[in-house]
Amino acid sequence: MSKENTQIRFVKRPAPGYFDPKETFAILKSPLPTQNELKDDQIMRSNAIGEVVLSKNPKFKVGDMVQAFLGWQKYGLTDGNPPPGAVLHDYLGIFGETGLTAYFGLLESKPKPGDTVVISGAAGATGNIAGQIAKIKGARVIGIAGSEEKCNWLVNDLGFDIALNYRDPEFVKKLAKATPRYIDVYFDNVGGDILDQCLKRIAKNGRIVLCGAISQYNEAQPKGPAFYTALISQRAKMEGFIILDYVKRYPEAINELSKWIQEGKIKRKEFIIEGLENAPEGLLRLFNGHNTGKMLVKVCDENIKSKL
Amino acid sequence: MSKENTQIRFVKRPAPGYFDPKETFAILKSPLPTQNELKDDQIMRSNAIGEVVLSKNPKFKVGDMVQAFLGWQKYGLTDGNPPPGAVLHDYLGIFGETGLTAYFGLLESKPKPGDTVVISGAAGATGNIAGQIAKIKGARVIGIAGSEEKCNWLVNDLGFDIALNYRDPEFVKKLAKATPRYIDVYFDNVGGDILDQCLKRIAKNGRIVLCGAISQYNEAQPKGPAFYTALISQRAKMEGFIILDYVKRYPEAINELSKWIQEGKIKRKEFIIEGLENAPEGLLRLFNGHNTGKMLVKVCDENIKSKL
Incomplete structure (x- = not known):
């Protein structure tokens, strides 16, 4: 397990009309922070799926897969509930x-x-x-x-x-x-x-x-x-x-x-950005309409693949 | 009873930004029209109170007071129901x-x-x-x-x-x-x-x-x-x-x-424009915010006074 965290930080509010991903965001590599430090570092909300690597929560053990607002970073803090079982990616798209x-x-x-x-x-x-x-x-x-x-x-x-x-x-x-x-x-x-x-x-x-x-x-x-x-x-x-x-009605909606989906009445499409470093560029693409379907950022694959 | 009708006709759509009452409207004097002619002449809707001077409707006899959308003219055609009893002016303002x-x-x-x-x-x-x-x-x-x-x-x-x-x-x-x-x-x-x-x-x-x-x-x-x-x-x-x-609920609202009004919880104020000829100028005042309360045009008073 890496001891280094990668974060995308929002460093400069863009001028109206256009944003330059390189000026707006900075990529920061830093030692794996403690939970307290992570709170300060939660710079932008972005829905993500992750694997528990550290836990003080009796409901989650290391290795569990979770979905949460983690921010644009490799390691994020969360205390959310695990999603009910389904295809993992759907929890960022249609169930997200x-x-x-x-x-x-x-x-x-x-x-x-x-x-x-x-x-x-x-x-x-x-x-x-x-x-x-x-x-x-x-x-x-x-x-x-x-x-x-x-x-x-x-x-x-x-x-x-x-x-x-x-x-x-x-x-x-x-x-x-x-x-x-x-x-x-x-x-x-x-x-x-x-x-x-x-x-x-x-x-x-x-x-x-x-x-x-x-x-x-x-x-x-x-x-x-x-x-x-x-x-x-x-x-x-x-x-x-x-x-x-509508949080209380999420289960109804997901059901x-x-x-x-099972009846074939809804189809999904994903537009994958490879690598966290490309997330700022991906955000720009979202504004320019380059994506068809749900845009996702693949942060890393080995752990997720092992779970899928 | 006069045999002449006075009508304010909308003759020219004003340019955006401002309207000149004299260019926009024309005052027309004409012989008292028949009912058929009146239909063609109904140029603008404007809520009014009037007295029945001619009737083929068994519910109304000459001399009855009525409230209706008559247009800006001395004589107008209507087949509406008479309003329930109350202070006459209120049917143009608070009950209008x-x-x-x-x-x-x-x-x-x-x-x-x-x-x-x-x-x-x-x-x-x-x-x-x-x-x-x-x-x-x-x-x-x-x-x-x-x-x-x-x-x-x-x-x-x-x-x-x-x-x-x-x-x-x-x-x-x-x-x-x-x-x-x-x-x-x-x-x-x-x-x-x-x-x-x-x-x-x-x-x-x-x-x-x-x-x-x-x-x-x-x-x-x-x-x-x-x-x-x-x-x-x-x-x-x-x-x-x-x-x-909400027409079906008007009686509820009026009650x-x-x-x-009887409990003294609502007060009314009227802003009277004297004479039908001054109606176009009055409309301009409405846009310029000169009125406080309900703006009314007093078309003529003798008959109305005799009824009040």
Whole structure:
């Protein structure tokens, strides 16, 4: 077992508009810290799977596999519960933050059979699961993504009814054509212009689920949705949520999602970044939409492989 | 009875940013039209009280007083039901569109005793009633208005806890100070910067009731709320509504409001524009915030006086 810890530290807040992974993060090698030191060193939360190497917790022994918010580091402190048995990677994807976000966010919008559900960032970790759940619930599902390849994956592999490439110059026209009965549920991962275009198409009593606004996070002057007044004329609502409020219902969600996976109704895709040192670059790719499916960072493989 | 009708016609859509009442509207004198002609001439909806001068409806006889959407004209066509008995003017104000909007909009946000409720356009027809209802429900009520005079009226006459003048250079600071436990309910009549400032102060699970966006209606480039992502971090929602969806509950609302008026818990104020010819100018004043309370246009008085 190595006595050295590798951590990625967040060292400089990036200027709006763009971030340079090399300036924003530093890779730090240091002696294996004690538990007290680790608390100070927990620099960013990032969901991870790890192996217990040191324990004062009677529930966990050395060698157990755990899932937790460990930060971007080789060794992290956790006191969480172990996840119920399943394919290990799923606890970072569909049973992790992104999948549970899709589950609770989409279901809180109460899609009915035949409803038109539009999902932005549809090829992302949360979006693709949200769309598949909407299909299971009988909705007509339209995904919005940033390339033809992603759109093909959504329609051909995942069964979305329509997928639209927002980089297509005809996007606005195609969105209108794809939503003749307007949009009952819009699950928004991106904000910006796409949110505005979907507000223009929102149906009476429509629901906008605010999951994220990745197009705006790095903007110097974040842009609000100019057409938000459509919420008035259409008696519609726009609501944000955070899955941490649903912790007590995680088991329910994981059971339901497991069932759908077993029935072949939900597929998953992972986009693996090899090596912790490449995590900052991977984060940038997330903002630029390079990934399809859930992005994971493989920190090291030998121990995990021995367990799988 | 005059054989001539006076109508204000909407003749030219104003350029964004400002409207000139003289260019936008035309005053038309014409012979008293038949019912068929009147349909073509119904140019703008505007709630009014009138006297029946011609009737083919067995429920109404000439001389009955009615309340209806008649348009800006001396003679209008209606087949509506007569309002239940009360002070006549109240059917244009507190029992009319603006009061019922306050009632349903505010109550749908479910304010609890002790909640912090913030109301913009608080000295307007809807805002002042919404604030008074919030007080009745035990909330701590903060009104936002555009002059010291309006603020004094809200606090001293209507019992608002605090009133803030948005033209005060210290407004943002004062809003933060006035909302130490953040904002549970924000009843928005104005949109624009004030909506953004209230989003910055929205509480966890806060509710934003979108009633109107008067600051944006005439803008060439309407501005969306840049801080709408606070809805995500605060698990808050922003919802629009239209009182026409509540028509079946109007009697309930009017009963409740009548009771509060009789108990002295709700006061009303009217801002009278004398003469139909001055209605276009009055509309401009509404956008510029010249009115305190409900703006009414007095079309003519002799018949109404004889009935009161």
